[in-house]
Amino acid sequence: MQQVQATYVDATWAVGGGAELEVGSAADGRVLARFRGADAQDVDRACAAADRAWDAWAATSVGERAGLLRATADLVAKRADELGAVASLEVGTPARMASTVHGHLVAATIRDVATTLESYAFEERVGTSLVLKEPIGVAAAITAWNYPLYQLATKLVPALAAGCTAVLKPSEIAPLTTVAFFEALAEAGLPAGVANLVVGTGAEAGEALVTDPRVGIVSFTGSTRTGARIAELAAPGITRTTLELGGKSASVVLDDADLGQAVSASLRGCLINNGQTCAALTRLVVPRSRLAEVERLLVDAVAQLVTGDPRDEATDVGPVASAAQRERVLGHIEDALAQGAVLVAGGPGPVDGAPAGGHYVRPTVLRVEPHLRIAREEVFGPVLCVIAVDSTEEAVAVANDTDYGLSGAVWSGDPDRALAVARRLRTGQVAVNGGAFNISAPFGGYKRSGYGREGGRFGLEEYFETKAVQL
Incomplete structure (x- = not known):
């Protein structure tokens, strides 16, 4: 000290x-x-x-x-x-x-x-x-x-x-x-x-x-x-x-997307810096017809993550910054489960092997309805909300149905189709099919x-x- x-x-x-x-x-x-x-x-x-x-x-x-x-x-x-x-x-x-x-x-x-x-x-x-x-x-x-x-x-x-x-x-x-x-x-x-x-x-x-x-x-x-x-x-x-x-950014996966690529990148975009990122992709909007496949991919991906001491080079997800933040994130998860969210992976339990006294939260994936509090408020922790939709129109509506507008992503096998959807999102930046962050581009929000x-x-x-x- x-x-x-x-x-x-x-x-x-x-x-x-x-x-x-x-x-x-x-x-x-x-x-x-x-x-x-x-x-x-x-x-x-x-x-x-x-x-x-x-x-x-x-x-x-x-x-x-x-x-x-x-x-x-x-x-x-x-x-x-x-x-x-x-x-x-x-x-x-x-x-x-x-x-x-x-x-x-x-x-x-x-x-x-x-x-x-x-x-x-x-x-x-x-x-x-x-x-x-x-x-x-x-x-x-x-x-x-x-x-x-x-x-x-x-x-x-x-x-x-x-x-x-x-x-x-x-x-x-x-x-x-x-x-x-x-x-x-x-x-x-x-x-x-x-x-x-x-x-x-x-x-x-x-x-x-x-x-x-x-x-x-x-x-x-x-x-x-x-x-x-x-x-x-x-x-x-x-x-x-x-x-x-703040942000509550959506990663929109269209029905012709490379699902493996989209799900993997969206999860990384949610968990970067342990979810402590204002532009984190914390909502994953997917076709209902592919929901089961998406959830299987997420379960497998989360199971491979190493959560623990941030000083360890093997760690993928470290702690949140404070005890107060940990309690806030866990409170969001528990409230969502009480409101009917479905636990896909993770949850509010302890992180095995993590140092005592640290502020650890298990990477958590929840299937939610768009109206739930956890789908609308910024959590600022390693929590991903999966929302199923029945059409591209509904996907755009769900992505835009938020008080925030900081970031977002669109995934499609057709780049022109993805760009057309990106133009419709009310947000300050959108990544199309994994487009890289650009330090020279404008960064900021809507709403x-x-x-x-x-x-x-x-x-x-x-x-x-x-x-x-x-x-």
Whole structure:
């Protein structure tokens, strides 16, 4: 267990003035670190530092900013194994993917932002006007605990690229990789005050950050409930917000799909990071005529999964991040079974061989009706809902019958048919027949999954004001 300084303001590490907080191990429940969280005074100092640093940072050249970001990416890639090991403990990410997701993907995303910046047109002639893109000012970034560094790379990094200064508040549940990232920023030579870190609770640090009058934009990833609260707090100041919120994404399998491929990939898309993914494919919509075959495939696939210690390279599914999250996931499963859901695989029992004290949930597959609570609410754990339908029209209707609209997938033997269905889904991104995730494409949601976009030029543009100069 270590004592951590988790406040970084004006290039100086300090102990926060807020509550004493602990970071727990998802693997075995032990305390990994203790620290004093940031309070409103710490946030005030961070916003003041960012505000002071903004003029000079906004005046730097594109080449200077891109070079610093690439230097940071190199340092992140160099520490990828270390970052992955920490994330395995504080998030529960299986070691097999941890260094890739929490290290190398982060580095690649930072480099993509740098490349996007270098090719971006900051000026454009529109008739008799010169249209300029200028940085907003101070950006506030509030990130969740499931992918702390990737979210940082899609919020803090494009803000800095655009010429904004920033204050970051990560989740206090999993802040240790973020602390390491700020060490990398300092090593890369980021000037004092340009990026500041305040690790604290929403009540002590988050609300003070969102309502600070020096903040020009708030970018948040987390629950829909908290996103609504942030929008409410930001409204009196007319502070711009971007919100990347929850999801209940559907993987739609059409009757001519390669069933083995579709089911296997959909299960992986549900269980990635132990189901702790906002864009997880947590609903599998299948033809009723092929339901029995789908369920046999799922039973066999789940039986082959290794659930256990995230530090073990053999592990496919690790723990969820906290005891509270485990109880929430198990509560959803038990409630669904009480409402008539059919257990296909897994269930609420213990995970044999997993370390004592860890927050483990067995990968679970349930056959459900679309109206059940578990088919409509985000669970954020390793739970897949199978929904049978009788036609393509019904499949589209079921996929769209949700408060959310973050992600989705379509599977068909006919790519044109799959694309036609993808166009009808009310969601921010859709993978057709396993199309790969693209860090340069826009990522964000429809409906209660939020608004605004991250990734590529779409994410960069969130941090600009637009000025028209009449000539």
